[in-house]
Amino acid sequence: MIDVTDAGRRAATRPPAAGALPRLLPAEPLPTLREHEAYYGAAPQASRTLIAEVERSGLRGRGGAAFPTAVKLAAVARGRRPVVVVNATEGEPASNKDKVLLSHAPHLVLDGALLAAEAVGATEVHVCIERRAGGPNHSLSRAIAERAQTKVAIGLHDAPDRYVGGEESALVNWLNGGDAKPTFTPPRPFERGVGGRPTLVQNAETLAQLALIARYGATWFRGLGTDDDPGTTLLTLSGSVPRPGVCEVPFGYPLTDVLRLGGTSPSEVSAVLVGGYFGTWLSPAAAARVTYDRSSLSSVGASPGCGVVATVASGACGLVELARVTRWLAQQNAGQCGPCVNGLPAIADAVDALYAGDRAGHAQARLARWLDMVQGRGACRHPDGVARFVRSGLNVFASDIERHRRHGPCPSPQPVFPVPPTGGWR
Amino acid sequence: MPVAAAGVPRPPDWRLAMTDRLRLRVVDEHLAVNPITCVGHGLCAELFPEWITLDDWGYPIIDPRPVPPQLREHAKRAIEACPTLALLLRRG
Numbered sequence: 001m002i003d004v005t006d007a008g009r010r011a012a013t014r015p016p017a018a019g020a021l022p023r024l025l026p027a028e029p030l031p032t033l034r035e036h037e038a039y040y041g042a043a044p045q046a047s048r049t050l051i052a053e054v055e056r057s058g059l060r061g062r063g064g065a066a067f068p069t070a071v072k073l074a075a076v077a078r079g080r081r082p083v084v085v086v087n088a089t090e091g092e093p094a095s096n097k098d099k100v101l102l103s104h105a106p107h108l109v110l111d112g113a114l115l116a117a118e119a120v121g122a123t124e125v126h127v128c129i130e131r132r133a134g135g136p137n138h139s140l141s142r143a144i145a146e147r148a149q150t151k152v153a154i155g156l157h158d159a160p161d162r163y164v165g166g167e168e169s170a171l172v173n174w175l176n177g178g179d180a181k182p183t184f185t186p187p188r189p190f191e192r193g194v195g196g197r198p199t200l201v202q203n204a205e206t207l208a209q210l211a212l213i214a215r216y217g218a219t220w221f222r223g224l225g226t227d228d229d230p231g232t233t234l235l236t237l238s239g240s241v242p243r244p245g246v247c248e249v250p251f252g253y254p255l256t257d258v259l260r261l262g263g264t265s266p267s268e269v270s271a272v273l274v275g276g277y278f279g280t281w282l283s284p285a286a287a288a289r290v291t292y293d294r295s296s297l298s299s300v301g302a303s304p305g306c307g308v309v310a311t312v313a314s315g316a317c318g319l320v321e322l323a324r325v326t327r328w329l330a331q332q333n334a335g336q337c338g339p340c341v342n343g344l345p346a347i348a349d350a351v352d353a354l355y356a357g358d359r360a361g362h363a364q365a366r367l368a369r370w371l372d373m374v375q376g377r378g379a380c381r382h383p384d385g386v387a388r389f390v391r392s393g394l395n396v397f398a399s400d401i402e403r404h405r406r407h408g409p410c411p412s413p414q415p416v417f418p419v420p421p422t423g424g425w426r
Numbered sequence: 427m428p429v430a431a432a433g434v435p436r437p438p439d440w441r442l443a444m445t446d447r448l449r450l451r452v453v454d455e456h457l458a459v460n461p462i463t464c465v466g467h468g469l470c471a472e473l474f475p476e477w478i479t480l481d482d483w484g485y486p487i488i489d490p491r492p493v494p495p496q497l498r499e500h501a502k503r504a505i506e507a508c509p510t511l512a513l514l515l516r517r518g
Contacts, residue, residue, distance in 0.1 A: 337461035
């Protein structure tokens with residue numbers, strides 16, 4: 001258990017060694033404000049200089065897009081009566097990091113949200129979690145209750161369990177009383193969001209990182225990670241790994257070592273999905289030569305995304321995973337944009353045809369055409385993500401596709417990638 | 427640029443025409459579609475085939491390059507004809 005004596009409190013208010021881990025995931029959960037402050041020290045007084053410190057830290061968003069946090073903060077701070085939204089919806093089926101973070105260090109996320117609110121001049125914070133996580137019974141509601149005396153109002157919302165519902169314009173649309181569906185932009189939420197006001201939408205992990213930067217400074221933050229991607233990141237390991245779970249590693253950590261944390265290695269897998277269901281499949285050879293950061297991952301066509309590392313065991317069929325998840329992603333379209341509504345089911349059909357055994361080669365040709373055709377043509381990036389997922393899958397699973405072409409579908413497929421049920425749009 | 431001599435009548439929309447011409451010279455305009463409001467009538471591709479083609483499901487694919495000034499009238503015609511008002515010109 002965490003030491004909450006005075007000695008423990010004094011010791012902990014000093015910044016932890018810059019190179020030390022963990023930063024975000026204490027060994028024991030810190031559900032109460034008392035335990036939280038004993039471990040991390042009290043949150044500093046927030047001020048507008050925080051934005052400059054965040055800029056020096058090089059912090060980028062951890063929800064998938066890796067947008068520079070300071071740029072968003074500064075843009076929202078320029079507007080009138082801004083609002084802060086904590087995006088902890090984590091609709092990505094293979095990701096668990098925000099849920100683990102909220103159960104381990106809920107007050108760190110709230111600190112980040114309140115500090116960001118002060119920095120941009122907001123008096124309202126909306127925390128959005130996924131409905132299936134428990135809504136108002138969530139552990140976060142107890143943590144929020146402990147913050148009742150702050151001058152910033154904090155609301156907890158259970159957002160619909162929809163994959164694209166976590167996209168920031170969709171989340172804002174839902175908070176405004178509409179469906180959790182993406183809207184046509186511009187204006188983006190930082191210009192016109194909740195109640196028409198400039199809205200800072202940040203992923204939960206991003207705000208927890210911001211809370212540490214506010215405490216210990218940008219130089220401390222840069223004590224781990226790379227120059228371009230400073231700090232640590234939370235990763236969710238899943239798929240065929242023997243020890244699935246969430247870990248915290250510095251950016252620049254070799255992907256081989258990440259796999260080792262999950263109890264596997266490149267030689268024991270046939271593919272690694274990096275970034276999430278909108279991410280990129282890597283061959284074991286590609287996985288073995290990269291580190292987890294934007295620059296190294298981009299050399300193999302991938303990006304850190306939302307920190308998902310999911311594997312297909314060597315010997316297992318990757319095509320069945322590709323077909324199942326592609327179908328699920330196609331069903332996740334919001335029913336709004338023609339290219340997505342029509343294109344994604346057509347793409348899923350073509351991947352199914354590959355699975356069934358595409359002897360004539362029609363499905364490959366159609367995929368080549370349609371993956372290009374849907375690119376960049378939605379109100380949100382959902383079709384682009386699906387195209388990246390499928391295109392990289394076709395490369396990495398080429399031998400599975402060839403086997404299916406010759407011998408037809410697998411006799412007893414055992415897919416492991418999650419394809420959870422989804423609810424309504426409100 | 428010759429300055430109009432006093433007493434010579436200017437066309438009534440002189441200011442509008444001038445700003446329009448100046449703007450075209452300095453700011454690029456891109457044709458864009460709101461994919462949520464577009465339901466694939468396809469009129470735009472009929473009216474402005476130089477810039478708009480239809481995908482396999484009848485939805486417009488728009489050339490991402492800036493619309494050249496000499497084609498701007500075609501772009502405007504397509505924008506005005508769209509039954510769901512889904513087409514727009516974006517500056518910059």
